[in-house]
Amino acid sequence: MKNLWNSIVNWFKSIKSWSDFAKKANLTIEIIRRIVLYSIAGLFIILSLSVGLGLGYVSALTNQVSVPTKNEMKTELQDVNNSATLYFADGQKIESLKKDLVGTKISIDEMSPYLKKAIVSTEDSDFYRHKGVVPKSIFRAVISDITGIGTQTGGSTLTQQTVKMQMLSSETTxxxxxxxxxxxxxxxxxxxxDEILADYLNxxxxxxxNKGQNIQGVQAAAKGLFGKDASDLNLAESxxxxxLPQSPSIYTPYDERGRVKDNISLGLKRKDIVLYRMYRDNQISEAQYNQAKKFDLKSDxxxxxxxxxxxxxxxxxxNTLxxxxxxxxxxxxxxNDGIKYKDLVKDKNMYEKYYTQADTELHNKNYKIHSTINKSLxxxxNKQAQAYKSNLGTTHTDDATDPNTGRSIKxxxxxxxxxxxxxxxxxQVxxxxxxxxxxxxxxxxxxxTHRSPGSSIKPLITFxxxxxxxxxxxxxxxxxxxxxxxxYSPTDYGETIQNRFISARETLEESYNIPSVNLYNxxxxxxxSSKKYMSKMGINLTDKEYNQLGITLGGTSTGVTVLEQASAFSTFANKGVHVSPYVVSEVTDPSGKSIYKHKNSKKRVFTEQTSYIIKNMLHGVVTKGTASALSYExxxxxxxxxxxxxxSNDYRDNxxxxxxxxxxxxxxxxxxxFYGNSYNLSSNSTNLNQELWSKMANAIYDQDSSVINAETSFDRPSGVKSYKVDKETGxxxxxxxxxxxxxxxNQHTTTSLYYxxxxxxxxxxxxxxxxxxxxxxxxxxxYFGHSSTYGQVKTLGDSNKSTDELAIENGSGRTSGFSNSTNSSDSSDVVTNNRSSSSSTTESRSTTENGTTDTGTGTGGSSGSGSSSGSSTTDTGTTTTPSDNNSSSNTEQPTTGTGGNSSSGSSSSSGGETNTTPPTGE
Incomplete structure (x- = not known):
């Protein structure tokens, strides 16, 4: 500062005369003038560059936007009082989504002149003069948005607001x-x-x-507030x-129950502001203005x-669609905003924002949702499920506390x-x-809902x-x-142990647990690694679950859905290829443009040979195993x-x-x-569920037999090898x-299939x-007829039921003999192209090297059937530990899936239950 003052003083000292002062002053003024001119030119260049960059930025943002036709725009602009429509696979309408808004579309001629003038004066006084946008308003809004200074008006004209409501999402990017x-x-x-104004007002x-409903359009407003048509509104009502549109939730006179709010002063003040703007714009006279201000609107x-x-x-x-x-x-x-969905779901607040936008779109615009659902099927x-539901088990009634209200409820x-x-x-579902x-x-x-799959997971994860x-x-x-x-000590159904060697085929047919755990181990x-196969089939479990041997019995902490399990199981029918399931085939927007079409996703999981062998083995489940009742049902x-x-454990799931x-x-x-209860199914739930399954399958067959496709056999692919093996040893x-x-x-032989x-x-x-x-x-x-406990079924625990009784109540109730039930030539193989992959069993006596005969196993030794228990099998079981059957601290002791845990959260009830006891499998 001191140096500046010294410079000024020296400058004045250097002046020798007034002419000298004039010359220096003129030079200074010229310099200042040029600086100002250059600054103005620089600012103009910067402004031009900014405008150019802005236009370029806008162009870059919009160059990928498909330009709608006039008809497409007309459809979207007039798409009011509509919502998304759901369709069956054949195009029949299921339902339109229930709108969040109620309203009725009317023409511009059916609206009060006062109402039209009021909206224009309040929302966009230049409406009839601009070309859809007002540049100065946009510029003001941009500056306000960048600096945070001024009113956040957004600079939107009525045209822009209509476009935003009808053609765009509510995002603010x-x-x-x-x-x-x-x-x-x-x-x-x-x-x-007038067309644009009508679209906005609708x-x-x-x-x-007055019913507490959200309303859309001036006709619904007139009817819902004053009980009259929009054409009959007076000046104050208009x-x-x-x-209201500036802030409907604040200015509306009614609450969510349709009651007039205790304080509606803000809405009435807003009405006076609208009247003043109408008067300012010469839309009404001073007398009309004063009269409308005095009108008793509250009593109206x-x-x-x-x-x-x-x-x-x-x-x-x-709900699903x-x-x-x-x-x-x-x-x-x-x-569209450059955000990956997997990142979006990690951000709760951001996800809720997009959830609200999408939900608003669906409930207020005419999207069309096409499904894969066959109406008749x-x-x-569902008709069969409704007719049979009373047979599935007891309906329990109890007192509980509503987690939302805290009140006691039944x-x-x-x-x-x-x-x-x-x-x-x-x-397709x-x-x-x-x-x-x-x-x-x-x-x-x-x-x-995610539940323990029990033994239904065995062929997928182990065999x-x-x-x-x-x-x-x-x-x-x-x-x-x-x-x-x-x-970790697994057992079979009813806490039994078979005390014998069992073939892989019979293990699946009769759903034994101990052999399955031995095989998984x-x-x-x-x-x-079972994980690589399961994940390809759409079932994702944790490493901890895979490390527990009980997972092969369905012991999961996360559980699986019915859709996931059905889809994974279909892999075998598809010759080892998993096809991702889906229920929505296409979505079109209000203009009719397709915005989503399902693309099939296929993954090879198992070879054709493996799939064939598994199908062949699982056919025995429905011919003579735990689901043999289906043969006659x-x-x-x-x-x-x-x-x-x-x-699963204690008949929790079937x-x-x-x-x-x-x-x-x-x-x-x-x-x-829910509510902390712990109800279990009855002991004969396997039979009940199979009967329900057969009723649904029969109904499907009656509606369209081609869906079941019961006559198409499974061709045996090359590469499946048959070996004659000893039936007792494999x-x-x-x-x-x-x-x-x-x-x-060589007393008994049978055929074993290998890939x-x-x-x-x-x-x-x-x-x-x-x-x-x-x-x-x-x-x-x-085998050689000496005293042995081999094949004598042992029952653990305090059950006083015989194994025959356990078999009857939990399975299909038939008695099996040694290895595949009998010594007959009956086969559980799938018939393929009029030929069977099985071979008849050859019976012979076991002989020693010196030529003498031995008794062999005979009928008593083949399976221990001479014991009182025989070898009847069922479809449940349990696991035990030496000290505590319900302990969950043992790392080898798995848990069952979550009972009643819903990811949808659509029920007013909350909670659910996780069973921490080991799985029974089947």
Whole structure:
């Protein structure tokens, strides 16, 4: 500062005369003038560059926007009082979404002149003079938005507001604003001012009516506030309605129950502001202005009334399609903003924002949601579920506390059902059952609840990977003896142990647990990861779950949905290829443009050979295994049907999944167990669920037999190898040494199917997976007619029921003999092209090297059938630990799936239950 002052002083000292002063002053002025000119020029250049960059930015934002035609714009602008419509696969209408807004579209001539003037004066006084946008307003809004200074008006004309409401989402990005400006100018070019004004007045929201409903359009506002048509509104009423769109929730006179608010002063003040603007714009006289201000508007409001209730005919379907369509639109909105969906779901606040936008779109615009659901099949399945629901088990009634209100309420817990009918080839969900009573519970048990799959998971997670990797054939033997894996001690149904070696085929047919656990442990020891197969089939479990041996019995902490389980199971029918399931085929926007079409996703999971062998083995489940009742309960030929049962601990969940070449039908039953309850199914739930399954399958067959496609057999692919094996050991026939004598073992033979590998050579021990030395000794003692406990079923726990009784109440109740039930030549193989892959069983006596005969196993030794228990099998079981059967601290002891846990959250009830006891499997 001091230097500046010294410079000024020196400058004056240097002046020698007035002429000298004038010259220097002129020079200074010229310099200042040039600086100002250069600054102005620089500012102009900068402004020009800014405008150019802005225009370039706007162009970049809008260059990928498809330019709508006049007809497309007209459709969208006039699309009011509509909502998304849902359709069956054949195009029949299911339902239109229930609107958040009620309203009626009217023409501009049916609106009061006062109302039209009030809206223009309040919202856009230059409406009849501009070309859709006002540049100075946009500039003011941009500066305000950047600096945060001034009113956040947005600079929107009535044309822009109409475009935003009818043609764009409610997002507030720069891109949307640029597109809004672009479309507003285009709308102004093609449509008259009266057309645009009518579209705005029909589309804008005006708060609530006297029934508490949200209203859209001036006709609904006039009717809902004053009980008259929009054409009959007086000046004061028109001004009040015109003031509502700026902030409907604040200015509306009614609350959510249709009652007049205690304080409506803000709405009345807003009405006066509208009247003043009309007077300022010379739309009304001073006398009209003063008279309208004095009008007693409060006494003009309607008294509260009740809204008419509406019912939804296909409740579960309505909710499912709405939810999936909403997700599709959320993904689309996020993608348009450059946001990945997987990142969006991690941000709760951002997700809620897009959720609201998508939900508003669906409930207020005429989207069309096309589904894969076959109406006749959907109706048929649900009719059977409704007719049979009272047979599924007891409906429990109890007192509970509503988690939302804290009040004591009466609740009833029926046995729920979730079922899915899937087209194997396309992945289309043709029909489903979401539950037994939509009015009482909106949770979709087919899509949204995660439950323990019980033993229905065994072929997916254990047996198919074992066959795929050449570790077993269909007749490979698995140990079913008392065993323990780091304190984890599985048992079969009813806490039983079979005390014998059981073939892989019979293990699946009768759903034994101990052999399955032995096999799962075996494949893990050989480096086979079930995870890679399961994830390809759409089932995602944690590493911790895969590390627990009980996972092969359905012991999951997360559980699976009925849709997931049905889809995974269909992989076998599809020759090892998994096709992703879907229920929404296409979504079109209000202009008719398709914004989503399902694209099939296929993944090779297993080879054709493995899939064929699994189908062949699972066919035995429905011919003589745990689902053999289906053979006589089904109205169609079951020779090409295969399936699997599943039951979790204490009859908490029960499953049956059945497939033919054409379809997969999965049925689950169980209690939701909300409010902390712990209800279980009855002990005969396996039979009940199978009967329900057969009723639904029969109804499907009656409606369209081609869906079941019961007559199409499964062709045996090349590469499936058949080996003649000893039925008792699963190995090649041969000789063994027993008590110093070499004996030939070939009394019973059968066929074992392999994809990779081959049967082992006959040996005294190590022919069965999970077998121990004492187990082999017991087997051979029994085989050669010596005293042995082999095949004598042991029951643990305090059950006083015989194994026969347990078998009858939990399974299909038939008695099996040794290895595949009998020594007859009956086969459970699938017939393929008029030939069977099975071979008849050859009976012969076991002989020693010196030519003398031995008794062999005979009928008593084959399965221990001489004991009182026999070998009857069922469809449930349990696991135990030495100290505490319900302990969950043991790392080897898995948990079952969450009972009643719904990801949809659509029920007013909350909670659910996780069973921490080990799974029973089946």
């Amino acid at each position: 720069w891109k949307r604003k640029a597109v809004e400006i672009f479309l507003a100018m285009r709308v102004d070019k093609y449509f008259s001012k 589309a804008a929201t005006f708060g609530r009516n 001004a009040f309605i015109a003031g 409001f309607l008294k509260p009334a009740s809204a008419n209730s509406t019912s939804i005919k296909y409740g579960y379907l309505y 709405t939810e999936q369509a909403r997700t599709i639109i959320i993904k689309r909105l996020a993608k 959907y109706v048929a399945m 609740v009833s817990e029926p046995v729920q059902n979730g079922s899915v009918l899937l087209d194997n080839k396309s992945g 043709l029909a489903f059952v979401g539950g037994v009573n939509f009015k009482k519970s909106q949770i979709n048990h087919a899509f949204d 198919a990977p074992a066959i795929e990797n050449g570790l077993i054939g269909s007749q490979s033997m698995l140990a079913d003896f008392k065993t323990s894996f780091n304190k 075996y494949i893990r020891q050989h480096g086979v 089904s109205n169609f030929n079951t020779k090409n049907l295969f399936g699997k049962t599943g039951t 499953w049956f999944i059945g497939s033919t070449d054409g379809m997969t039908l999965a049925s689950w039953i169980g209690y939701d167990n 190995t090649k026939v041969g000789t063994i040494g027993y008590n110093g004598v070499t004996a030939k073992v 990779k590998g081959s049967p082992k050579a006959m040996s005294y021990d190590e022919f069965a997976i999970g077998g121990k030395a004492k187990n082999y000794k017991s087997f051979w003692d029994n």
